[in-house]
Amino acid sequence: MAVHVLMNQKGGVGKSTLAMNLAAVKADVLTAPGDSESDSPVLAVSIDPQGSALWWAERVRELPFRIAQSHDNPELLRSLGSLPGIKHVIVDTPGWIGDTPGSSDNGPAGSALEEVMAAADLVIVPIVPEPLSFDPTARTIRKVLEPRGIRFKVVINNWDARDGKVDLQQTQEFVKAQGWPLANTVIRHYKVHARAAAEGLLVTEYAANRVGLQAREDIQRLCLELEVGGK
Numbered sequence: 039m040a041v042h043v044l045m046n047q048k049g050g051v052g053k054s055t056l057a058m059n060l061a062a063v064k065a066d067v068l069t070a071p072g073d074s075e076s077d078s079p080v081l082a083v084s085i086d087p088q089g090s091a092l093w094w095a096e097r098v099r100e101l102p103f104r105i106a107q108s109h110d111n112p113e114l115l116r117s118l119g120s121l122p123g124i125k126h127v128i129v130d131t132p133g134w135i136g137d138t139p140g141s142s143d144n145g146p147a148g149s150a151l152e153e154v155m156a157a158a159d160l161v162i163v164p165i166v167p168e169p170l171s172f173d174p175t176a177r178t179i180r181k182v183l184e185p186r187g188i189r190f191k192v193v194i195n196n197w198d199a200r201d202g203k204v205d206l207q208q209t210q211e212f213v214k215a216q217g218w219p220l221a222n223t224v225i226r227h228y229k230v231h232a233r234a235a236a237e238g239l240l241v242t243e244y245a246a247n248r249v250g251l252q253a254r255e256d257i258q259r260l261c262l263e264l265e266v267g268g269k
């Protein structure tokens with residue numbers, strides 16, 4: 039059983055995109071054709087009260103994993119690491135969580151986040167290759183993750199190859215200079231990702247054209263890297 043949590047105080051860095059698509063790839067690998075979706079060993083949990091993951095999931099015709107909207111369900115969150123029939127849990131979290139998530143200022147979402155962090159085997163911290171995302175990412179890691187001793191990995195998302203490598207390299211250097219673990223996999227920017235939620239599509243269902251396959255390859259590669267990296 040593994041609990042992976044997407045987290046960054048900055049909104050718009052790809053937490054929900056990666057949560058839903060990593061869940062889709064895991065479910066794809068762990069399910070045989072004909073298996074019932076309600077028996078899926080993969081559970082996506084959203085503790086974002088705005089629930090964009092749920093909004094997306096509701097649009098998917100045959101969701102290949104289970105989903106729970108749980109910002110106000112502490113019981114489920116407390117048992118995340120030991121749910122019967124579940125092998126992988128992937129948790130999507132809200133953008134602005136503050137520097138002290140458990141404090142009462144953050145309301146139920148803050149205490150939900152504390153429960154989730156207590157259960158996390160790994161926190162995946164998406165960052166986009168723009169200097170504006172560096173500070174909130176640093177705060178998330180220094181004020182929230184490092185003080186709790188939580189294992190984490192930074193993943194660069196939304197890199198547009200047409201912009202050249204300068205922003206990418208600057209982001210890689212920034213992450214490495216902080217001494218943070220950085221995934222080798224870079225998730226490239228593709229419009230299909232941006233349209234997927236509204237269209238009710240998961241990365242495993244993208245059209246098998248060049249862009250669709252490259253977009254899928256990135257998520258599959260990230261999934262593999264995170265699993266191979268082990269605990």
Ligand SMILES: Nc1ncnc2c1ncn2[C@@H]1O[C@H](COP(=O)(O)OP(=O)(O)O)[C@@H](O)[C@H]1O
Pocket residue numbers: 048049050051052053054055056090133195196197225226227228229230231232233234235
């Ligand atoms: N790799 C990507 N390529 C293109 N669009 C992306 C990519 N990652 C995220 N997006 C888009 O950027 C926006 C923010 O992503 P989202 O996953 O909602 O971020 P968060 O959950 O961190 O707020 C969404 O519209 C999403 O579709």
Ligand SMILES: [Mg+2]
Pocket residue numbers: 053054055086090130131132133
């Ligand atoms: Mg989100």
